Amino acid sequence: MPIYLDYNATSPLHPEVREKIQACLSETFGNPSSLHAEGRRARSAVEAARTVILKALGDPKGKLVFTSGGTESGNLALKGVAGALRSKGRHLVVSSIEHNAVLRPARALEEDGWELTVVPVDGLGSVDPAQVARAIRPDTVLVSVMQANNETGGIQPVEEIGRLAREKGILFHTDAVQSFGKIPFDVARMPVDLVSISAHKLGGLKGAGALYFREGIKIQPMIHGGPQEKGARSGTENVIGIVGFGAAVEATWKEKEEGGLERIGKLRDRLENGLKERVKNMEVNGGGAARVPGTANLSFPGCDRDSLLMALDRAGIQVSAGSACVSGSTQPSHVLVAMGLPPERIRGSIRFSVGWGTTEAEIDRVLEIVPPVIERVRAAHD
Numbered sequence: 422m423p424i425y426l427d428y429n430a431t432s433p434l435h436p437e438v439r440e441k442i443q444a445c446l447s448e449t450f451g452n453p454s455s456l457h458a459e460g461r462r463a464r465s466a467v468e469a470a471r472t473v474i475l476k477a478l479g480d481p482k483g484k485l486v487f488t489s490g491g492t493e494s495g496n497l498a499l500k501g502v503a504g505a506l507r508s509k510g511r512h513l514v515v516s517s518i519e520h521n522a523v524l525r526p527a528r529a530l531e532e533d534g535w536e537l538t539v540v541p542v543d544g545l546g547s548v549d550p551a552q553v554a555r556a557i558r559p560d561t562v563l564v565s566v567m568q569a570n571n572e573t574g575g576i577q578p579v580e581e582i583g584r585l586a587r588e589k590g591i592l593f594h595t596d597a598v599q600s601f602g603k604i605p606f607d608v609a610r611m612p613v614d615l616v617s618i619s620a621h622k623l624g625g626l627k628g629a630g631a632l633y634f635r636e637g638i639k640i641q642p643m644i645h646g647g648p649q650e651k652g653a654r655s656g657t658e659n660v661i662g663i664v665g666f667g668a669a670v671e672a673t674w675k676e677k678e679e680g681g682l683e684r685i686g687k688l689r690d691r692l693e694n695g696l697k698e699r700v701k702n703m704e705v706n707g708g709g710a711a712r713v714p715g716t717a718n719l720s721f722p723g724c725d726r727d728s729l730l731m732a733l734d735r736a737g738i739q740v741s742a743g744s745a746c747v748s749g750s751t752q753p754s755h756v757l758v759a760m761g762l763p764p765e766r767i768r769g770s771i772r773f774s775v776g777w778g779t780t781e782a783e784i785d786r787v788l789e790i791v792p793p794v795i796e797r798v799r800a801a802h803d
Contacts (some may be wrong), residue, residue, distance in 0.1 A: 422737075423734075423737045423738070423739050424737060424738050424739065424783045424786060424787055425739045425778070426738065426739060426740050426773045426774060426775060426779065426783075426787065427664050427740055427741050427772075427774055428482065428622075428715055428737050428774040428775060428776030428777075428779075429572075429574075429599060429622070429715070429741075429772065429774035430741055430774070431621045431622070431627065432501050432502040432621060432622055432623060432624045432625075432776050432777065432778075432799055433624065433657055433776075434557055434624060434625075434626070434665075435623075435624030435625070435668070435669055435672050435777065437624075437668055437669075437671070437672040438624055438625055438665045438668040438669050438672065440668075441664055441665060441667075441668035442626065442661050442664055442665045442668070444521060445466060445660065445661055445664045445665075446712055447659060448462070449462050449463050449466050449660060449664075450463070451463040452657055453467050453649075453657070453658050453660060454647065454648075454649060454657065456679070457635065458557070458741070463658075463660050464542070466660060466663070466664050467487070467658050467660060467663050467664075467757050469664075469667060470663045470664055470666055470667025470668075471485050471487070471663075471667075472765065473667040473670050473671055474618075474631060474670050475633070476632055477601075477602075477606075477670045477674055478601075478606065478608050478616065478618075479606065479607035479608045479609040479610065479611075479715055480608045480609055480633070480635070482631055482636065483608065483634070483636060483683070483751075484633065484634050484635070484636060484638075484651075484653075485631050485632070485633050486631060486632045486634075486650045486651075486653045486654045487629065487630070487650060487654065487658055487659070487663050487666075488629075488630040488631060488632055488654060489628055489629070489630060489659070490619050490627065490629065490630035491520070491522055491596070491598040491617055491618070491619035491622075491630050492521075492522040492621070492622075492630075493524035493630060494522075494537040494598075494617035494618065494630045494631060494632040495520065495523045495526065495596055495617045495621070496522065496526045496643060497593070497632050497640065497642075497643055497653075497654065498523075498527075498563075498565065498594045498615045498617055498632055498634075498640075499513065499523065499526040499527055499530065499565060500530065500641070500643055500737065501632075501640030501642065501643065501653075502562060502563045502592055502594070502615070502638075502639050502640055502641075503530050503535060503562070503641075503759050504640070504641025505639040505640050505641045506562040506563070506592075506639075507562075509560075509562055510558075510559070510560030510561060510562045511534065511535045511536060511560060511562070512535065512536045512537075512538070512558050512560045512561045512562065512563075513527055513530060513531075513536070513537050513538070513561070513562070513563050513565070514537075514538045514540060514553060514556045514557060514561060514564045514565070515527050515537070515538075515540070515564075515565045515566070516539070516540050516542060516548045516565075516566045516567065516577070517539050517540065517541050517755070517759040518542050518546055518548075518552075518567070518570050518572075518575075518755070518756045518759050518760075519565065519567055519596065520567065520571055520596055522596065522597070522598075522617070523565050523567070523594075523596055524755075527565070529541075536560075538556040538558075538650060539550045540553055540566075541759065542759050542760060543760070544760055544761055544762075545575065545707050545708075545709050545710040545760070545761070546570055546573045546706075546710060546756065546760045547575060547577065547578070547710050548566055548577050548578065548582070550578050550581040550582050550585055553566065553582050553585060553586075554585050557585070557586070557589055557591060561589070561591050561595075562591065562592065563591065563592045563594060563735075564586045564591055564592070564594070565594040565595070565596070566579060566582050566583075566593075566595060567579075567594075567595060567596040567597075567598075567600075568596065568597045568599075568600040568601075568604075568606070569596045569597075569599045569600035569601070569603070569604065569666060569712075569713045569716075570599065570707070570756060571598070571599045571743070572706075572716075572718055572743040572754060572757070572772060573707035573710075573712065573716065573718045573756060573757075573760075574599070574664040574707065574712035574713045574715070574716025574717070574718070574757040574774075575707045575710045575711070575712055576600070576604065576626070576710070576711040576712060576713060579593075579595050579611065580612065581615075583595075583611060583612030583613050583740060584612050585735050586612070587612045592614045592615065592638065593612065593613050593614050593615070594613070594614065594615040594616070594617070595613050595615075595616055595617075595714070596617045597616050597617060597618050597796065598617055598619045598622055598630075599622060599713060599716075600713055601616075601618045601622075601623070602622075602623050602670065602673040602674070602677070603682065603713040603714060603715065604682075604713055604714075608633065608635075614634060614635050614638055614658065615632060615633065615634045615635075615638065615640075616632070616633040616634075617630070617631075617632055618630060618631050618632075618633070619631075620662060620665060620666035620669055622673075623666075623669040623670060623673050624669045624776075624777060625662070625665040625666045625668070625669035626661065626662045626665040626666070627662075628659060628662050629659055629662030629663055629665060629666045630666075630667070631666070632662060632750070640653060642654060642655065644656055647787055668744060671747075672777075673777075678682055678708060681777065682714050683714075685714045685715045685775050685776065685777070685779070686714035686715070686783050688715075688775045688781065689714055689715050689716070689717050689773075689775050691781070691784050692717055692773060692775070692784050692787060692788070693705055693708075693717050695784070695785075695788040696719065696788065696791060696792070699788060699791075699792040700721065700791070700792050700795050702721070702722055702723070703719060703720065703721055704719070704720040704722070704766060705717065705719060705720075706708065706718040706719070706720055706757060706760070706762065706766075706770055707760070714775075715774050715775040715776055715779075716772065716773075716774050716775075717772070717773045717774070717775075718743075718757075718770060718771075718772045718773075719770065719771060719772075719773065720766045720769050720770040721760075721769040721770075721771070721795050721798075721799070722765050722766055722768075722769050723765075723769060723798075723799040723802060724768070724772055724798045724802065725768055725769065725798070725802060726769060726770060727742070728740045728798050728801070728802070729769065729795070729798050730742060730771060732794050732798050733771075733790075733794055735739060736790050736794050737790065738787055738790055738791065738794075740771050740772060740773050740774075741771065741772050741774075742754070742770070742771055742772065743756065743757075743770075743772055753768070754767060755766045756772065757770055773787075775786055785799055
């Protein structure tokens, strides 16, 4: 059996999610906007999931708009705020390591006449709040910095950045797609105004995401049509995906309480330390920074990432070069480039990501398989 270590790209469907959605498939087929009993049953299922997710976020009274995933949520955050606040200013601030779900809508707004400041990161991939403070202007309406990077796992100082934004009366969005459920998250304590999250990173279904925003914040819809999601996102709700999202959050929080995050962190460390002992000239990209428990971005100089990925796949190890959304691109990782890593190190970098289904036996098997694969790929490129 192949060993799957690409949880940052997507997580396998969690057994508790599968059970919940199978019941939903057989029992709930109505349109949540319909007023009859079947429609009310579907509406009840959607609202139950909304309640679960808002509670997990730390704001049971906040607003949660269900979307098709993290990309739509990021687009809705940036474009929705820009549309609602364009009379107050036309300047945005983002970091250089944001996922393309944030970077590309930011660039699209720039092409539409907005001004954009992209804040750099240091060699560990960390954003300096002082750099964000210097980037803020009187006409800034939104700052967006991710809580954890999808490629390196690096955790950003979003609380400090959020406080800076709040002191200036500027809205703050964080992309929490790779951090929600993996590290502590509480919007009642954190000065964040909008949060993007996604179901399939937690063991839910693809095609389900959400954008949280605080009471009183206005966003301009991107999709126009019916009154669903209180007018913020038209279109019949994806009931199965939403029910699965709620179930994935419940399963994740249950596992957190049972020490699941600590277990995943130990497996990641076991992987990194084991490979350090067995592979010469290996580097952990962003390894000196705080990271989410399951992410290891490792560089094997002397290897080409695509050749290495294919060789590992043939050996039964499924990993990635970084974001699945840019898989197949010949361009180097914009995250590793932003960190200032040398080209040789970037060329040989791949990402291992551990998740809820990973076992010690799998990690030990990876430690047996990977070193000889590295040797063969290096030898082929000499």
